[in-house]
Amino acid sequence: RIPTEQWAQVVEKTGGPVVYKKIPVQKPGPDEVLINIKYSGVCHTDLHAVNGDWPLATKLPLVGGHEGAGVVVARGELVKDVEIGDYGGVKWINGSCLNCSFCQQSDEPLCAQALLSGYTVDGTFQQYCIAKAAHMARIPKDCDLEAIAPVLCAGITVYKGLKESGVRPGQTVAIVGAGGGLGSLACQYAKAMGLDIIAIDGGAEKKEMTAKLGAGHYVDFQTSKNLVSDVKAATSDGLGPHAVILVAVNEKPFQQAAEYVRPRGTVVAIGLPAGAYLRAPVFESVIKMITIKGSYVGNRRDSAEAIEFFRRGLIKAPYKSCGLSELNKVYELMHEGKIAGRYVVDTSK
Ligand code: 8ID
Ligand code: ZN
Numbered sequence: 615r616i617p618t619e620q621w622a623q624v625v626e627k628t629g630g631p632v633v634y635k636k637i638p639v640q641k642p643g644p645d646e647v648l649i650n651i652k653y654s655g656v657c658h659t660d661l662h663a664v665n666g667d668w669p670l671a672t673k674l675p676l677v678g679g680h681e682g683a684g685v686v687v688a689r690g691e692l693v694k695d696v697e698i699g700d701y702g703g704v705k706w707i708n709g710s711c712l713n714c715s716f717c718q719q720s721d722e723p724l725c726a727q728a729l730l731s732g733y734t735v736d737g738t739f740q741q742y743c744i745a746k747a748a749h750m751a752r753i754p755k756d757c758d759l760e761a762i763a764p765v766l767c768a769g770i771t772v773y774k775g776l777k778e779s780g781v782r783p784g785q786t787v788a789i790v791g792a793g794g795g796l797g798s799l800a801c802q803y804a805k806a807m808g809l810d811i812i813a814i815d816g817g818a819e820k821k822e823m824t825a826k827l828g829a830g831h832y833v834d835f836q837t838s839k840n841l842v843s844d845v846k847a848a849t850s851d852g853l854g855p856h857a858v859i860l861v862a863v864n865e866k867p868f869q870q871a872a873e874y875v876r877p878r879g880t881v882v883a884i885g886l887p888a889g890a891y892l893r894a895p896v897f898e899s900v901i902k903m904i905t906i907k908g909s910y911v912g913n914r915r916d917s918a919e920a921i922e923f924f925r926r927g928l929i930k931a932p933y934k935s936c937g938l939s940e941l942n943k944v945y946e947l948m949h950e951g952k953i954a955g956r957y958v959v960d961t962s963k
Contacts, residue, residue, distance in 0.1 A: 621636060632942055651679075655933070677739050710727060
């Protein structure tokens with residue numbers, strides 16, 4: 615029943631394009647599962663991988679993708695807690711050693727041996743994908759596989775980032791890049807957490823979308839004459855948001871957030887624009903007692919919690935659908951910043 619060949623999108627050389635072609639189906643190792651990927655979200659990370667613009671090399675040739683939702687079709691002999699037919703998700707952290715000091719303390723993303731789906735191991739832009747069983751996301755049977763796909767990276771990552779910010783119900787969060795993939799999910803998680811949301815992005819389409827997703831305020835970075843004062847003015851007392859979630863793919867906001875975050879507030883860097891630096895004025899950072907930190911995907915528990923928010927119906931983020939064969943088109947739109955929300959590819963087309 616499992617075919618020997620399958621359709622995949624393959625990065626043959628850094629810089630792209632991706633090539634739609636048939637490749638062999640792999641067999642799972644003893645601690646692995648084989649998942650028939652039905653849908654995969656397309657994350658900006660996948661485009662960074664094609665372009666090779668991060669200081670970390672990808673495998674080549676590479677099958678990208680790390681927001682894959684599907685059905686378990688085979689398992690290795692050591693896998694006891696996953697059944698054939700279960701719904702499974704492939705996330706960015708494909709596997710980790712489970713034994714280093716980070717893994718022992720549930721910081722699996724920090725494991726030096728971590729396998730990265732669609733980067734250091736083949737990912738979800740294929741019909742059959744391997745995952746370490748310990749890290750496979752458990753997807754309940756009542757979840758829609760297409761709608762849940764973006765939760766497997768974007769959702770987990772922003773859910774974790776919001777927790778890392780320490781923001782509490784009733785407080786205000788600024789989401790920078792709110793109209794993109796991570797940003798649209800961040801609006802929904804922030805709304806579910808009872809936060810007041812300032813969405814920051816560009817253009818009318820993203821303004822309208824973020825308002826529907828729960829943002830009470832919108833600051834347009836393309837037209838604002840003074841972004842720092844506009845963001846502060848969006849808070850009731852004019853002192854700025856308690857937390858800033860940076861999910862833009864652009865250096866500028868990483869050098870602005872410290873100026874509008876509230877005293878005692880936290881700036882969380884999540885987006886990974888190539889070659890960029892964080893910057894903050896020392897004087898203001900000190901006398902405002904601000905915190906600036908990074909946040910990187912989530913551990914297995916964060917993943918299960920982010921999925922549970924979705925299962926409970928709290929997360930309804932918009933996505934556009936197309937076939938896996940059309941991935942190059944999605945990358946072009948993403949490069950131009952023209953995607954409001956997420957694209958999800960159907961691996962059968
Ligand atoms: O674990 C992590 N830290 C993690 C996990 C997943 C993804 C990090 N990422 C990284 C990706 O690699 C990428 O660098 O987060 C970044 C955002 O990924 P995405 O949400 O998949 O990208 P997108 O859909 O293209 O959205 C980016 C948004 O930023 C806006 C764009 O308009 C778009 O809506 N934006 C830009 I570009 N410049 C902006 C600016 N100056 C801006 N919004 C506000 N101000
Ligand atoms: Zn991602």
